[in-house]
Amino acid sequence: MRRFVLIAIPYVWLLALFLVPFLIVLKISLSDIALARPPYTPQLDFAAGWEGLKSFFSELDFENFTFLTTDDLYWKAYLSSLKIAAISTFLTLLVGYPVAYAMARAPEEWRPTLLMLVILPFWTSFLIRVYSWMGILSNEGVLNQVLLWLGIIDTPLHIMNTTTAVYIGVVYTYLPFMILPIYSALEKLDGSLLEAAEDLGCSRLEAFWLVTWPLSRNGIIAGCFLVFIPTIGEFVIPSLLGGSDTLMIGKVLWEEFFSNRDWPVASAVAVVLLLILIIPIILFQRNEQKQREAEG
Amino acid sequence: MAQTVFAPWTDPAQKPIIEFRNVTKTFGDFTAIHDLSLNIYEREFFALLGPSGCGKTTMMRMLAGFETATSGDIFLSGKDIGHVPPNQRPVNMMFQSYALFPHLSVWDNIAFGLRRESKDKNFIGDRVEEMLRLTRLTKFARRKPHQISGGQRQRVALARSLAKAPKLLLLDEPLGALDRKLREQTQFELMDIQEKTGTTFVIVTHDQEEAMTVASRIAVMDEGNLVQVATPAEIYEAPNSVYVADFIGDVNIIEGRATQPGTKIGIAWAEGQPPILATPAKSVEAGQSLHFAIRPEKVTIDTERPDRPNTFRGKVIDIAYLGNISTYHVELAGGQMIKAQMVNARRLANRHITWEDEVWVGFTDTAGVVLEE
Ligand SMILES: Nc1ncnc2c1ncn2[C@@H]1O[C@H](COP(=O)(O)OP(=O)(O)OP(=O)(O)O)[C@@H](O)[C@H]1O
Numbered sequence: 001m002r003r004f005v006l007i008a009i010p011y012v013w014l015l016a017l018f019l020v021p022f023l024i025v026l027k028i029s030l031s032d033i034a035l036a037r038p039p040y041t042p043q044l045d046f047a048a049g050w051e052g053l054k055s056f057f058s059e060l061d062f063e064n065f066t067f068l069t070t071d072d073l074y075w076k077a078y079l080s081s082l083k084i085a086a087i088s089t090f091l092t093l094l095v096g097y098p099v100a101y102a103m104a105r106a107p108e109e110w111r112p113t114l115l116m117l118v119i120l121p122f123w124t125s126f127l128i129r130v131y132s133w134m135g136i137l138s139n140e141g142v143l144n145q146v147l148l149w150l151g152i153i154d155t156p157l158h159i160m161n162t163t164t165a166v167y168i169g170v171v172y173t174y175l176p177f178m179i180l181p182i183y184s185a186l187e188k189l190d191g192s193l194l195e196a197a198e199d200l201g202c203s204r205l206e207a208f209w210l211v212t213w214p215l216s217r218n219g220i221i222a223g224c225f226l227v228f229i230p231t232i233g234e235f236v237i238p239s240l241l242g243g244s245d246t247l248m249i250g251k252v253l254w255e256e257f258f259s260n261r262d263w264p265v266a267s268a269v270a271v272v273l274l275l276i277l278i279i280p281i282i283l284f285q286r287n288e289q290k291q292r293e294a295e296g
Numbered sequence: 297m298a299q300t301v302f303a304p305w306t307d308p309a310q311k312p313i314i315e316f317r318n319v320t321k322t323f324g325d326f327t328a329i330h331d332l333s334l335n336i337y338e339r340e341f342f343a344l345l346g347p348s349g350c351g352k353t354t355m356m357r358m359l360a361g362f363e364t365a366t367s368g369d370i371f372l373s374g375k376d377i378g379h380v381p382p383n384q385r386p387v388n389m390m391f392q393s394y395a396l397f398p399h400l401s402v403w404d405n406i407a408f409g410l411r412r413e414s415k416d417k418n419f420i421g422d423r424v425e426e427m428l429r430l431t432r433l434t435k436f437a438r439r440k441p442h443q444i445s446g447g448q449r450q451r452v453a454l455a456r457s458l459a460k461a462p463k464l465l466l467l468d469e470p471l472g473a474l475d476r477k478l479r480e481q482t483q484f485e486l487m488d489i490q491e492k493t494g495t496t497f498v499i500v501t502h503d504q505e506e507a508m509t510v511a512s513r514i515a516v517m518d519e520g521n522l523v524q525v526a527t528p529a530e531i532y533e534a535p536n537s538v539y540v541a542d543f544i545g546d547v548n549i550i551e552g553r554a555t556q557p558g559t560k561i562g563i564a565w566a567e568g569q570p571p572i573l574a575t576p577a578k579s580v581e582a583g584q585s586l587h588f589a590i591r592p593e594k595v596t597i598d599t600e601r602p603d604r605p606n607t608f609r610g611k612v613i614d615i616a617y618l619g620n621i622s623t624y625h626v627e628l629a630g631g632q633m634i635k636a637q638m639v640n641a642r643r644l645a646n647r648h649i650t651w652e653d654e655v656w657v658g659f660t661d662t663a664g665v666v667l668e669e
């Protein structure tokens with residue numbers, strides 16, 4: 001009995017916090033917009049009994065999903081989000097791998113400090129950190145002032161409110177999620193494996209490519225998913241740093257909800273986003289499981 | 297067929313394949329190898345023996361190129377290899393920790409080195425299969441290292457280092473994880489490989505019996521120094537110090553003082569007892585304090601006084617029965633313990649010497665060695 005309760009608790013938790021909200025969103029996405037509070041119909045009316053239930057279900061339809069296909073804003077936003085997420089993930093990997101590598105190669109007594117430094121930004125609110133990037137990147141910002149002062153540029157660089165600024169923001173924000181799994185894979189790497197590779201005729205570079213890289217692959221995959229998945233739905237960074245031409249589905253979703261107050265269409269956007277995300281999430285979990293099996 | 301004895305180290309015309317010249321290696325303020333000079337010759341099976349932490353692995357790592365000597369030079373075939381990186385040395389090493397690539401199958405682990413230098417798929421395939429057969433791993437070729445046993449892993453490491461048929465092969469405790477039978481088989485296989493390929497082997501081992509079996513010469517090390525470098529028979533029969541005598545095999549060490557100097561000397565070892573007659577390798581002075589070392593199997597034990605140059609009375613304190621032999625612990629006058637070993641030709645029940653018996657131990661005047669320190 002106690003066993004059952006112990007197992008049941010996490011399931012109840014999942015049910016209450018993930019499945020129920022999802023069902024609510026799904027229901028709204030099947031509803032119609034209404035000038036009411038809440039701004040959609042139908043409402044489930046228990047007082048009407050069986051008849052009420054029947055009319056409730058008969059009023060639900062896929063209209064909003066069809067609507068998403070009629071306006072090319074939506075699929076463009078999805079595609080653009082995927083593209084931005086993919087490029088950001090690649091850039092984060094490009095920056096994160098050398099950092100993780102250097103950390104794993106650092107003297108052992110330094111590693112906890114370096115690890116702390118990677119995690120340190122989390123101690124400040126994410127929103128504040130993104131705002132401070134505005135202060136750095138804007139035309140009168142710190143970056144431009146320094147570059148102007150050094151004489152590298154004559155006119156301020158226009159970075160703020162462009163997709164470039166979004167990339168900078170995403171790479172900065174999600175870098176720890178890339179570094180940590182790669183670091184943990186590299187730190188486990190036995191140095192004698194590299195010696196063995198060299199002993200068998202590899203140059204340093206070949207040894208890296210044939211031993212270090214494949215052995216950190218699970219960390220790389222984990223890091224990429226941890227960056228890619230949240231970036232697709234990212235809303236704060238594109239709306240604060242991005243320009244009007246930066247199309248991301250998170251921003252579209254926000255506008256549907258709060259500017260248009262069209263909850264049903266916004267919910268439909270969210271449901272489709274979830275469906276898009278499920279594929280990488282399943283792949284991610286498959287990778288984690290494989291890794292656990294290899295270690296076990 | 298006339299067979300010349302293999303002993304290149306006695307021939308001054310022979311050039312060594314490996315030469316350590318006054319090599320010192322320090323880690324911080326710790327000296328791991330202390331001003332060491334050593335020649336190893338082609339086709340030798342050279343064993344490094346010594347207690348844990350004496351610097352055996354460090355020697356190997358300097359040969360493989362993972363450590364550079366703090367001072368002194370190392371030559372390989374007459375060439376200073378001080379600054380040659382590991383991947384350009386005709387040397388392969390089997391690591392004490394095996395260092396198998398966890399992401400590669402057994403087959404790919406063995407093929408790893410071959411692929412670096414050859415593109416010929418058939419050649420690589422044949423060579424890997426040959427190595428798999430040799431180490432009896434054919435059945436496990438497709439498995440990953442974490443899917444096989446410790447002993448199998450050790451064999452993969454061995455196969456991988458053998459695959460490239462290097463000029464010099466370094467084996468750091470290659471057979472430690474194998475059971476006795478497989479170990480003996482592999483020892484003979486190693487000797488066989490060495491015979492066939494002419495590879496020079498340097499092997500580290502903790503197992504002196506193994507060193508005795510496979511080695512052409514043994515170096516006994518102690519805290520970064522070479523104590524003795526000699527053939528197994530010499531090391532065993534004529535150790536140059538108490539340390540070597542004690543480290544290799546079982547030995548009785550008796551402390552005493554030289555009495556009558558000459559080619560045969562007497563060693564006074566206990567009050568009121570006749571001196572031990574012995575034959576020193578070097579002349580000693582009267583009154584010099586000495587150690588006398590004698591192997592248990594060279595000491596006989598009888599109930600009647602035997603007709604031998606050295607005979608002493610004693611009492612049996614303990615008998616260790618080891619199956620094929622028995623070791624008798626005999627207490628001599630003055631409390632000196634001595635071990636005597638006898639082959640168990642008779643069944644246990646028929647043996648006539650037991651605990652508490654008064655017995656005579658005896659040995660010849662050339663059976664033991666006189667050691668100065
Ligand atoms: N990288 C290093 N830094 C500091 N000290 C080291 C290092 N490598 C080895 N040593 C020290 O050098 C000494 C010799 O080490 P080595 O590994 O050669 O011993 P070994 O004879 O192979 O011992 P074992 O039989 O236990 O393998 C040891 O005392 C060890 O602690």
Ligand SMILES: [Mg+2]
Pocket residue numbers: 352353354392468
């Ligand atoms: Mg060692």
